[in-house]
Amino acid sequence: MPSEAIGDVVIVEPTLWSDPRGFFAETFRQEWLPEGSPMMVQGNRADRSADTLVGLHYHRFQADYWYVPFGRVLAVLHDLRVSSPTRGTSLTVELDAVAHRGLYIPRGVAHGFYAITDATITYLVDNYYNPADELGVAWDDPALGVTWPSDSPTLSDRDRANPRIADIPTDLVPQ
Numbered sequence: 001m002p003s004e005a006i007g008d009v010v011i012v013e014p015t016l017w018s019d020p021r022g023f024f025a026e027t028f029r030q031e032w033l034p035e036g037s038p039m040m041v042q043g044n045r046a047d048r049s050a051d052t053l054v055g056l057h058y059h060r061f062q063a064d065y066w067y068v069p070f071g072r073v074l075a076v077l078h079d080l081r082v083s084s085p086t087r088g089t090s091l092t093v094e095l096d097a098v099a100h101r102g103l104y105i106p107r108g109v110a111h112g113f114y115a116i117t118d119a120t121i122t123y124l125v126d127n128y129y130n131p132a133d134e135l136g137v138a139w140d141d142p143a144l145g146v147t148w149p150s151d152s153p154t155l156s157d158r159d160r161a162n163p164r165i166a167d168i169p170t171d172l173v174p175q
Contacts, residue, residue, distance in 0.1 A: 005091040006079045006109060008034050012102035025100045027067045028124060033104050040065060040124035048073075048115040053153035055112020056137040056144075056162065060174050062127040064105040071119025072096040076146050078137065080165070081108035081174045090144050095121070108174025110137045112159075114149055135172055136162035 003009035012032050017024045030039060048054065058080055066075065077091045095101050095113075105111045113121065127133075139148070139155070141164040 003091060005086065006077055006089050007084055007086045008104075008106040009077060009091065009109065010034065010102075010104035011093055012104070014100050014102065016100060027069075027100065027102060028065060032102070033063075033065070034106070037063065037104075037106075038126040040126050042125050042128055043122065044125065045120060045122045047120050048113075048118070049154065050115050050117050050119075051150055051153050052115045053112065053139055053148065053150070053155055053159070054115075055159060056110040056139055057112060058110040058135050058137065058174065059107055059127075059133045060135070060172075061107060061130065061133045062125050063107050064111065065124040066095060066103040066105065066111075066113075067100070067122050068095040068097060069100075069120055069122060070097050072098075072116040073113040073119050073121060074116060074149060075103055075111065075113045076139075076144070076148075077105060078110040078144050078146075078165075079108070080110050080137070080168075083175055084108070088143075090146055092146065112139055114153060116149060135168075137168070138162045138164045141165055
């Protein structure tokens with residue numbers, strides 16, 4: 001279902017089929033994405049320990065589709081797109097191995113997550129890895145208006161160095 005908070009973000013609520021053997025769920029379909037979305041071309045997996053925070057990252061040339069098959073995370077999105085009517089809006093979505101939600105994140109929307117428990121996140125992307133398109137925003141920037149579950153999460157050096165939104169160079173702001 002499309003998010004009402006940020007344009008082109010889609011939160012997928014899959015149907016689960018269960019029986020005594022376990023369950024089955026479709027975790028991704030291209031048709032769930034906004035019309036005209038490029039095909040997903042690469043799949044990735046990240047395992048994170050509880051109390052780890054990743055991001056916020058953004059890409060000008062790549063969209064993501066996230067799914068959490070193990071554990072529980074709090075996903076945080078922030079619309080950086082100059083041309084978007086929802087620019088400056090933040091959204092939090094819990095992803096876990098119980099509800100099995102999927103989350104489509106369009107190009108230009110900053111995204112990160114906090115691992116509430118040990119967690120695995122799988123993500124599909126619509127463009128191959130490009131180090132020049134690996135951009136970020138400070139996770140604790142007050143402009144995000146986000147209350148994280150921890151004030152001192154485990155962070156990578158890269159994420160510790162991300163700039164505040166106001167300090168992103170103009171040529172790196174998504175259109």
